[in-house]
Amino acid sequence: MAQQLTLLGTGLMGSALASCYLNRGVAVTVWNRSPGRCAALVKNGAQAAPSLVSALEANSLVLVVLLDYSVFRSVMEGHEHLIAGRDFINFMTGSAKDATELQAYINSQGGHYLEAAIEAYPDDIGRDSTLIHYSGPKDIWSRHKPLLQLPGAASRWIGELASAANVLDAAMAGAFYNTGIGAFLEALDFAGKAGVGIEPLEDCLDYFLELLKTELTAVIKHHKSNDYRTDQATLSIYVAAVKSWRQTMLDCGQRASLFTANLHCMEMAVAEGRGHLGIAATYASHLQAVGQIR
Amino acid sequence: MAQQLTLLGTGLMGSALASCYLNRGVAVTVWNRSPGRCAALVKNGAQAAPSLVSALEANSLVLVVLLDYSVFRSVMEGHEHLIAGRDFINFMTGSAKDATELQAYINSQGGHYLEAAIEAYPDDIGRDSTLIHYSGPKDIWSRHKPLLQLPGAASRWIGELASAANVLDAAMAGAFYNTGIGAFLEALDFAGKAGVGIEPLEDCLDYFLELLKTELTAVIKHHKSNDYRTDQATLSIYVAAVKSWRQTMLDCGQRASLFTANLHCMEMAVAEGRGHLGIAATYASHLQAVGQIR
Numbered sequence: 001m002a003q004q005l006t007l008l009g010t011g012l013m014g015s016a017l018a019s020c021y022l023n024r025g026v027a028v029t030v031w032n033r034s035p036g037r038c039a040a041l042v043k044n045g046a047q048a049a050p051s052l053v054s055a056l057e058a059n060s061l062v063l064v065v066l067l068d069y070s071v072f073r074s075v076m077e078g079h080e081h082l083i084a085g086r087d088f089i090n091f092m093t094g095s096a097k098d099a100t101e102l103q104a105y106i107n108s109q110g111g112h113y114l115e116a117a118i119e120a121y122p123d124d125i126g127r128d129s130t131l132i133h134y135s136g137p138k139d140i141w142s143r144h145k146p147l148l149q150l151p152g153a154a155s156r157w158i159g160e161l162a163s164a165a166n167v168l169d170a171a172m173a174g175a176f177y178n179t180g181i182g183a184f185l186e187a188l189d190f191a192g193k194a195g196v197g198i199e200p201l202e203d204c205l206d207y208f209l210e211l212l213k214t215e216l217t218a219v220i221k222h223h224k225s226n227d228y229r230t231d232q233a234t235l236s237i238y239v240a241a242v243k244s245w246r247q248t249m250l251d252c253g254q255r256a257s258l259f260t261a262n263l264h265c266m267e268m269a270v271a272e273g274r275g276h277l278g279i280a281a282t283y284a285s286h287l288q289a290v291g292q293i294r
Numbered sequence: 295m296a297q298q299l300t301l302l303g304t305g306l307m308g309s310a311l312a313s314c315y316l317n318r319g320v321a322v323t324v325w326n327r328s329p330g331r332c333a334a335l336v337k338n339g340a341q342a343a344p345s346l347v348s349a350l351e352a353n354s355l356v357l358v359v360l361l362d363y364s365v366f367r368s369v370m371e372g373h374e375h376l377i378a379g380r381d382f383i384n385f386m387t388g389s390a391k392d393a394t395e396l397q398a399y400i401n402s403q404g405g406h407y408l409e410a411a412i413e414a415y416p417d418d419i420g421r422d423s424t425l426i427h428y429s430g431p432k433d434i435w436s437r438h439k440p441l442l443q444l445p446g447a448a449s450r451w452i453g454e455l456a457s458a459a460n461v462l463d464a465a466m467a468g469a470f471y472n473t474g475i476g477a478f479l480e481a482l483d484f485a486g487k488a489g490v491g492i493e494p495l496e497d498c499l500d501y502f503l504e505l506l507k508t509e510l511t512a513v514i515k516h517h518k519s520n521d522y523r524t525d526q527a528t529l530s531i532y533v534a535a536v537k538s539w540r541q542t543m544l545d546c547g548q549r550a551s552l553f554t555a556n557l558h559c560m561e562m563a564v565a566e567g568r569g570h571l572g573i574a575a576t577y578a579s580h581l582q583a584v585g586q587i588r
Contacts (some may be wrong), residue, residue, distance in 0.1 A: 006448065016525065018568075039511060056354040063543075066345075068534075068538075071470075077420065078505040083576070086404060093534075093535045093538055093539075094538055094543040095538050095539070095541045095545060095569075096488060096539075096542045096545065096546070097542070097545055098538070103455060105486045112574055113351075118499065119498070119502070120505075121526040121527060122526060129501075129504075130573060131498060131501050133498075135495075141485065154501065155466050157331070158377075158490075158494050159358040159490070159494075160488075163488075163542075164473065164494070165488050167484075167485060167488040167489075167490045167542060168485065168494050168495065168498070168541060169539070170488075170489055170538075170539035170540075170542045170543060171482075171484050171488075171490070171495055172479040172481060172499075172502050173497060173502070173535075173539075174481075174535070174539035174540070175478075175480045175481035175484055175543065175550070175552070175553050176474075176477050176480075176481040176495075176502060176538060176540070176552075177476045177502045177506055177509075178324055178536060178556065178568055179473070179477035179480070179553055179556045180470075180472075180473075180477050180478075180506050180531065181476045181506070181509055181510065181513065181573055182355075182555075182556035182559060182576065183469055183470050183471045183473035183474050183477065183556075184469075184474075184510050184513060185513065185574065185576050185577050186469045186470075186473070186561075186577065187463075187465040187468075187469035187575075188513070188514075188517060188577070189577035189579055190461075190464065190465050190469055191461060193579060194340045194390060194457075194461040194463055194465075195455065195461075196452075196453070196455075196458050196461045196465070198514060198517055198518060200427075200453075200458070200462050200513075201462065201465055201466060201470075201513050204413070204425060204427075204464075204466055205507075205510060205511075205514070206415070207413065207423075207425050207448065208466050208467070208470060208471045209506065209507050209510075210423075210472060210504065211413070211414075212471055212474050212475070212503065213500075213503050215471075216475065216478050216499060216503075219475065219478060219482070220482075220492060220495075220496050220499070223482060223492055224492065228466040232306075232415040232416060232417060233415060235441060237311070237404060239470065240356050240362075240387075240469060241387045241467075241468070242472060244362075244387055244388055244392070244464075245387075245389070245463070245464035245467070245468035245469070245472075245549050246391050246464075246468070247470065248390045248391070248457075248460060248461060248464045249468075249526045251389060251391055252390070253307055253579075254558075255333075256469070256470070256474050257555040257556075257558065257559055258477065258552055258559070259468060259472075259473055259550040260377075260555070261476075261554070261555035262472065262473045262476035262477075262552055264551065265476060265479075265480075265549075265551055265552070266476070275414065277476055279479075280479065282476065282479050283479050283482070283483035285483055285486065285547075
């Protein structure tokens with residue numbers, strides 16, 4: 001396992017990663033556009049590189065934790081000759097296209113590229129339970145696996161496609177987790193406006209999270225078996241209930257934005273003839289792709 | 295505890311409730327608009343009432359599990375004199391206004407009214423963990439509590455306001471749980487279109503559900519303390535990530551309806567000057583109601 005690395009970008013997340021490595025005896029060379037933000041890490045044993053060039057020259061393994069892809073591209077301008085032979089691990093959040101394009105850029109200069117998506121907050125870095133998804137050429141992952149798992153022991157490589165980590169991040173952290181938080185905030189806002197308050201929601205939160213786990217596991221089973229039949233609540237039954245709930249929300253001045261967006265997706269599915277199936281059949285693209293709907 | 299009751303409506307949920315009572319030795323008189331649907335329950339020991347009148351005359355405790363509020367109102371027409379002195383427990387899903395109006399109607403005829411919201415599927419009826427929320431006059435709840443907890447031992451009374459159970463149902467089952475399922479379905483649909491598939495999402499589902507539990511607990515804490523500051527991800531940081539994720543979703547032909555609705559709510563909060571706060575500050579009505587925002 002490599003015992004030294006270079007880390008570009010020492011914001012909240014970059015600093016958390018650097019500290020984690022320093023605390024575990026890995027030699028870390030840090031560089032930041034504003035050098036002042038490296039001071040705390042230097043006290044903790046990091047080497048502060050006086051320039052991007054010296055930062056890159058220091059190690060063949062480079063962790064990129066800058067603000068975004070365009071910042072990375074702009075600071076690399078004129079230093080492309082330092083890319084060759086180096087392994088770049090990109091921790092910046094970007095689209096699938098961003099990852100694919102950055103990989104092409106690094107490869108065209110003779111460098112190697114692995115994408116990383118951190119599914120955690122800075123405070124979680126270094127914990128056994130913390131998960132970072134890596135994607136791209138498996139040999140880069142294999143070369144650095146023990147080192148890349150240090151910030152989160154639950155971390156794993158998910159595929160050769162460089163963009164896979166970004167896609168999974170957008171799906172789970174964005175579409176599911178973030179929207180899930182939004183849905184709960186909408187519920188809190190509504191309950192406040194309707195005079196019920198926070199406490200009753202708090203009291204049954206664990207119950208509904210358990211229910212959610214059960215249902216999402218069932219949803220996965222429906223998708224895997226391509227069998228969307230149910231003997232419990234059908235999409236049509238859900239739509240009837242959801243319309244009534246939505247009225248309650250609108251009646252007390254709630255926008256119900258997420259709720260309404262979800263209702264429209266379900267109504268569209270019913271209009272397309274899937275009302276007799278379970279809620280897992282709301283989205284049709286997967287169903288069409290696999291052919292028939294039972 | 296009452297040992298006998300009348301149950302109106304023997305669809306999936308009504309039958310599940312009736313079976314639960316019969317299995318526990320409670321005498322149940324059932325009535326349904328289509329009498330045929332009572333046959334299985336009669337085999338299990340239920341009394342099938344030949345008419346709504348005889349069903350109501352049989353007991354002073356009446357569980358209403360008909361399709362919706364308008365069906366109940368139409369079958370009651372001409373039988374209002376049978377309402378006086380009876381306790382009606384309404385298990386139908388409706389809006390807060392529906393509950394308030396139905397309570398007024400029952401009370402105006404000399405009857406008593408309790409609202410119920412079943413937070414479970416028919417299959418879950420009778421389990422220790424199953425939750426039914428009841429709201430309305432506490433003396434009705436107290437009179438029948440052991441009986442009303444039989445279909446779900448976790449059941450509880452949440453307040454005098456008859457509509458409270460419906461509000462909590464709309465908030466937790468509708469706005470949170472149902473939208474949460476929708477958010478996961480959107481994530482699955484996107485991952486399929488982006489060529490990543492179901493398995494990577496399945497593999498990290500437990501991880502994100504745990505993360506969601508932690509964050510929702512934090513959200514409640516923010517609301518209770520009226521302190522929305524964070525030293526982790528601010529709303530502005532979330533919006534930057536969410537925009538990038540959204541682009542990935544749109545790029546591969548996903549509608550991203552829930553995701554976009556959530557992004558708009560967050561962007562609105564940033565535009566209103568809450569970008570430096572945590573994600574709990576997305577909705578403003580609660581913040582305005584309590585006064586200041588730190």
